[in-house]
Amino acid sequence: xxxxxxxxxxxxxxxxxxxxxxxxxxxxxxxxxxxxxxxxxxxxxxxxxxxxxxxxxxxxxxxxxxxxxxxxxxxxxxxxxxxxxxxxxxxxxxxxxxxxxxxxxxxxxxxxxxxxxxxxxxxxxxxxxxxxxxxxxxxxxxxxxxxxxxxxxxxxxxxxxxxxxxxxxxxxxxxxxxxxxxxxxxxxxxxxxxxxxxxxxxxxxxxxxxxxxxxxxxxxxxxxxxxxxxxxxxxxxxxxxxxxxxxxxxxxxxxxxxxxxxxxxxxxxxxxxxxxxxxxxxxxxxxxxxxxxxxxxxxxxxxxxxxxxxxxxxx
Amino acid sequence: xxxxxxxxxxxxxxxxxxxxxxxxxxxxxxxxxxxxxxxxxxxxxxxxxxxxxxxxxxxxxxxxxxxxxxxxxxxxxxxxxxxxxxxxxxxxxxxxxxxxxxxxxxxxxxxxxxxxxxxxxxxxxxxxxxxxxxxxxxxxxxxxxxxxxxxxxxxxxxxxxxxxxxxxxxxxxxxxxxxxxxxxxxxxxxxxxxxxxxxxxxxxxxxxxxxxxxxxxxxxxxxxxxxxxxxxxxxxxxxxxxxxxxxxxxxxxxxxxxxxxxxxxxxxxxxxxxxxxxxxxxxxxxxxxxxxxxxxxxxxxxxxxxxxxxxxxxxxxxxxxxxxxxxxxxxxxxxxxxxxxxxxxxxxxxxxxxxxxxxxxxxxxxxxxxxxxxxxxxx
Numbered sequence: 001x002x003x004x005x006x007x008x009x010x011x012x013x014x015x016x017x018x019x020x021x022x023x024x025x026x027x028x029x030x031x032x033x034x035x036x037x038x039x040x041x042x043x044x045x046x047x048x049x050x051x052x053x054x055x056x057x058x059x060x061x062x063x064x065x066x067x068x069x070x071x072x073x074x075x076x077x078x079x080x081x082x083x084x085x086x087x088x089x090x091x092x093x094x095x096x097x098x099x100x101x102x103x104x105x106x107x108x109x110x111x112x113x114x115x116x117x118x119x120x121x122x123x124x125x126x127x128x129x130x131x132x133x134x135x136x137x138x139x140x141x142x143x144x145x146x147x148x149x150x151x152x153x154x155x156x157x158x159x160x161x162x163x164x165x166x167x168x169x170x171x172x173x174x175x176x177x178x179x180x181x182x183x184x185x186x187x188x189x190x191x192x193x194x195x196x197x198x199x200x201x202x203x204x205x206x207x208x209x210x211x212x213x214x215x216x217x218x219x220x221x222x223x224x225x226x227x228x229x230x231x232x233x234x235x236x237x238x239x240x241x242x243x244x245x246x247x248x249x250x251x252x253x254x255x256x257x258x259x260x261x262x263x264x265x266x267x268x269x270x271x272x273x274x275x276x277x278x279x280x281x282x283x284x285x286x287x288x289x290x291x292x293x294x295x296x297x298x299x300x301x302x303x304x305x306x307x308x309x310x311x312x313x314x315x
Numbered sequence: 316x317x318x319x320x321x322x323x324x325x326x327x328x329x330x331x332x333x334x335x336x337x338x339x340x341x342x343x344x345x346x347x348x349x350x351x352x353x354x355x356x357x358x359x360x361x362x363x364x365x366x367x368x369x370x371x372x373x374x375x376x377x378x379x380x381x382x383x384x385x386x387x388x389x390x391x392x393x394x395x396x397x398x399x400x401x402x403x404x405x406x407x408x409x410x411x412x413x414x415x416x417x418x419x420x421x422x423x424x425x426x427x428x429x430x431x432x433x434x435x436x437x438x439x440x441x442x443x444x445x446x447x448x449x450x451x452x453x454x455x456x457x458x459x460x461x462x463x464x465x466x467x468x469x470x471x472x473x474x475x476x477x478x479x480x481x482x483x484x485x486x487x488x489x490x491x492x493x494x495x496x497x498x499x500x501x502x503x504x505x506x507x508x509x510x511x512x513x514x515x516x517x518x519x520x521x522x523x524x525x526x527x528x529x530x531x532x533x534x535x536x537x538x539x540x541x542x543x544x545x546x547x548x549x550x551x552x553x554x555x556x557x558x559x560x561x562x563x564x565x566x567x568x569x570x571x572x573x574x575x576x577x578x579x580x581x582x583x584x585x586x587x588x589x590x591x592x593x594x595x596x597x598x599x600x601x602x603x604x605x606x607x608x609x610x611x612x613x614x615x616x617x618x619x620x621x622x623x624x625x626x627x628x629x630x631x632x633x634x635x636x637x638x639x640x641x642x643x644x645x646x647x648x649x650x651x652x653x654x655x656x657x658x659x660x661x662x663x664x665x666x667x668x669x670x671x672x673x674x675x676x677x678x679x680x681x682x683x684x685x686x687x688x689x690x691x692x693x694x
Binding site: 202204205207208210211212213214215218222223226227229 | 368388397418419
């Protein structure tokens with residue numbers, strides 16, 4: 001809420017609090033060197049984050065020989081293609097998967113199905129469980145909540161084998177089910193996130209809902225979900241990006257090429273010796289498959305900010 | 316419309332705390348009953364038990380003769396206005412008003428689709444909801460605000476929406492949980508008058524909780540005074556004011572609070588003598604019917620500020636004026652006397668000086684005598 005006390009020594013502010021400057025002016029009052037330092041820092045951070053992306057983009061526009069040169073040479077200028085080869089994108093996508101034309105359609109469809117259902121399942125189940133944890137009083141509630149939190153401490157790799165055995169016994173290996181179904185049983189982290197948010201909603205709202213005729217499920221659907229929109233935005237973006245890019249899960253459970261998701265399909269560019277054939281095409285295909293995540297993140301950014309504002313005036 | 320009946324209702328929390336203790340109450344059809352008491356007296360708990368938000372630990376409740384003790388809140392057909400308004404922040408005023416009815420319609424819609432009932436019925440229901448929302452909005456002056464969100468409304472407007480949300484439901488019983496306490500003094504006064512008017516217009520059964528005795532007096536057909544979960548007195552505001560059942564009610568109801576003095580009460584025939592040290596007050600027997608002839612008992616005398624007067628009589632009680640508080644046409648004068656610190660209400664034109672020695676007289680027809688035990692019942 002308050003503007004950062006720029007330039008004020010903590011000692012000076014302890015006795016007499018200076019009048020709070022209106023929002024925004026503190027930024028303008030910040031000294032030039034301070035602003036400069038901030039921008040340099042942010043710029044450094046951004047370039048560290050962007051460098052691999054830029055590298056991917058440049059390599060994706062090379063021809064095959066150019067891509068080899070670019071990776072082998074220490075000369076940075078070798079990265080810049082002589083002529084941009086945009087056809088690499090069409091070519092790269094065609095080589096994904098085994099379809100005769102536009103081979104990426106199959107893995108794309110699989111990825112869309114898995115990601116959509118996992119996201120939907122995570123939002124619905126996590127908010128429902130969190131609502132129960134936050135608002136329904138029952139014996140052992142706190143113990144259950146702690147137990148659930150404890151599952152977050154367990155590295156995912158530890159459970160790969162037991163889970164595989166479980167799903168194999170169900171006959172689900174080589175189907176999308178092992179990737180989708182667990183999402184409908186909640187995710188500890190998002191349950192925690194939703195619960196913390198729901199606890200802060202005034203009890204009177206739920207009481208009003210009960211008097212208006214809502215059951216527990218009605219309260220969840222008609223009150224909790226609309227009120228928790230900011231949390232849901234976070235949940236959707238994180239789950240979407242994680243699931244879209246997930247490599248290990250599909251790799252473990254899906255073995256037939258026609259079942260592959262995009263991240264697994266990209267792996268088909270690797271040759272039997274662990275190297276990569278046609279690096280330029282791999283980079284082009286990789287960038288193309290990243291697009292939905294980037295678009296979603298940008299779209300959701302607004303929702304984040306609006307969500308924060310809506311939370312502040314709630315009540 | 317509807318009646319409400321409570322029989323021996325108690326709420327016992329884990330640890331044995333009795334928030335409500337064997338409360339029995341009959342609310343008549345179309346009556347406006349106010350539950351009043353200091354904070355923590357159990358009035359809100361009692362209201363929430365009626366609403367179905369809390370379950371009674373003991374006792375029975377019925378609405379219109381139908382037992383509802385174990386019925387869920389949503390099946391009781393009661394509507395409640397909350398202190399915090401509890402409006403749905405993500406819905407417009409219109410949607411807030413229609414929320415309860417729309418929900419019920421949806422539930423019925425699913426049922427009728429399952430049973431194959433008619434489309435026209437659902438449509439007419441929709442029109443009926445629109446009509447009720449429009450009517451309530453009109454009645455409360457909300458029509459221009461129907462598309463706004465609660466966050467875009469002032470406190471008074473939110474309060475009206477909360478009221479409207481209860482109105483459109485046309486419930487059997489309206490419940491109010493300190494609905495005016497978040498408003499500023501002026502607005503509170505206005506809303507009080509409007510509530511009173513609304514009740515006259517709707518003739519609905521209403522149960523209202525407040526800690527403000529003035530609000531209780533001005534709104535209720537009857538008031539119920541509670542203390543520590545126990546009902547102290549039920550009656551018309553004027554009766555509670557004039558004939559308080561015990562010392563607690565006498566002290567709680569009325570502003571400024573009633574003046575008290577502890578002494579000895581003696582009945583001689585149809586006269587009462589109250590001795591306070593060397594001073595003796597006289598009153599007739601009708602002021603304390605519970606005392607036997609010739610009996611002498613310790614008692615607390617109570618008298619309201621407006622029944623004390625500054626006089627020019629040698630036999631009256633001597634007092635020294637402590638402070639004077641001017642309230643426009645009248646003034647409240649605090650005096651120090653042999654009886655203790657008392658408050659008088661006098662005409663603003665005849666206000667004594669602070670620090671002056673003066674004489675005060677009691678209106679013998681308006682004194683009350685209470686027992687000195689913890690309960691402090693009237694003689």
